[in-house]
Amino acid sequence: MGLPYHSGPLQKDKDGNPTLGTRGGILLATGKNAFAILEIIHHQSDLYQTAAWTLSAGEFIPIIHITGVYLSPDNKLPTSEIKALYTTLNNNFHTPSQHSPQNLRCHHYHILTGNFNS
Numbered sequence: 690m691g692l693p694y695h696s697g698p699l700q701k702d703k704d705g706n707p708t709l710g711t712r713g714g715i716l717l718a719t720g721k722n723a724f725a726i727l728e729i730i731h732h733q734s735d736l737y738q739t740a741a742w743t744l745s746a747g748e749f750i751p752i753i754h755i756t757g758v759y760l761s762p763d764n765k766l767p768t769s770e771i772k773a774l775y776t777t778l779n780n781n782f783h784t785p786s787q788h789s790p791q792n793l794r795c796h797h798y799h800i801l802t803g804n805f806n807s
Contacts, residue, residue, distance in 0.1 A: 758803030
């Protein structure tokens with residue numbers, strides 16, 4: 690398919706393709722040359738992962754912020770670490786810009802997605 694991958698702790702399988710292993714995790718696949726992508730890895734472990742991607746594609750297309758989250762269903766994840774993860778998510782959320790007569794659309798949007806097992 691030829692999609693570029695952007696992710697936290699990617700491993701490679703025997704053919705050199707990206708894999709998340711057996712525990713789960715986050716991954717963003719985009720079309721080739723569809724966006725300029727800025728990636729920030731906030732947390733990276735087997736039990737939880739968060740990453741943020743900022744996608745931009747030109748002057749007339751709004752910026753899209755995507756935050757991916759994975760929380761393992763493993764009960765070994767300390768409550769303090771879960772609280773720190775949610776604090777990171779809250780502090781890094783991009784509120785959409787307000788509409789006005791001069792600004793008929795938002796300049797950026799934020800999508801928060803993931804697997805919240807804990």
